[in-house]
Amino acid sequence: MGKKFSDDDTHLITECKQGNKSAFDSLVVKYQDRVFNVVYRLTGDENLACDLVQDTFINAYRGLKNFKEHSTFFTWLFRIAVNTATNSRRKRMRNRVVSISKFQSENEDNWFDPVSDEKDPSQKAEDSEQTIIVQQAIDSLEEPYKTAIVLRDIEGLSYEEMQEILECPIGTVRSRIHRARNLVKEKLEAILNKE
Template identity: 35%
Template sequence: MDELINKRINEVLKGNQDSFEEIVILFQHRLYHVCYRMLGSREEAQDIAQEAFVRAYSNLHTFDQKRKFSTWIFRIATNLCIDRIRKKKPDYSLDAQVPGTEGLDMYSQIAAAEDLPEEEVERMETQERVQYEIGRLPEKYRSVITLRYMEELPLQEIADILDLPLGTVKTRVHRGRDALRKQIGTM
């Protein structure tokens, strides 16, 4: 896979812009999912994933082909997500009351899947709750938890993506997991 990517990169650097489209196709879904899990918004995830590809294309000449392209593009996207998180204030709380209603909160606005068995509904609610709680983590924990448990990346690759020492990544995974456990409490 890395050989194919490096071949396409060389073609792009020689002027064949169509080869970059193949790279985008290979990584677009995984990159979008990383962004979505960090930001919790489909629109923002699409914007950031697109911006990551634009930046990668613009800076392709700086990519060290001895390294993995996936690590490089995930680093770009993760940094863009972190920047977005830092600039953004929380939009709303799920506990907040919906304007113009009597006692309905934002939880009631989450789409219900009525035709699913009870176990599937519980699983979906748990996943939504975990995703919500991950979104509440400080960004330094959110990024490592997302990359480790949602994208199932190895610790060393996470360290490369975030440009952090491996020990720092291990510590943040541990502390992020503890913080997440405390936030969730007993589900």
């Protein structure tokens, strides 16, 4: 679920606003992996994700003077990352596979399980095939639903964090997640029924 962040961010942001560039470097180091993960899952392209993460941090640095502490730095940064990835996706419309774990339809709060390194090669191949099918189903979703499922079911963010990132009411967040899950289930059922 959503990771809690320390007051250290507030101190670093204050330092950044006073012109201390190394304080922003500390924020980059702290959040770059999580930002990369979200952007990569939204774009499906590692090289593109690297570029977009860089754009995200550049935009964050430039906009830091306007950052208001009514939200956390993390959710503000994620909003920038999601918007950057969304704009890029709209321009490029790529359908690439990412490494996600296998789909579980029974437990809606835990759709993606980590893939164990201890599995035999045939099980790894089956998991890989399932991963491709699930990612294709997610990639085919319209933007608000894809973002909702990535943030909630892959990143494990709370509804409150998603509300801040997506800048919409919590009811809308819940509705998008529910709709996205149903759409993915429908797409997977259609694929499985063809086999």
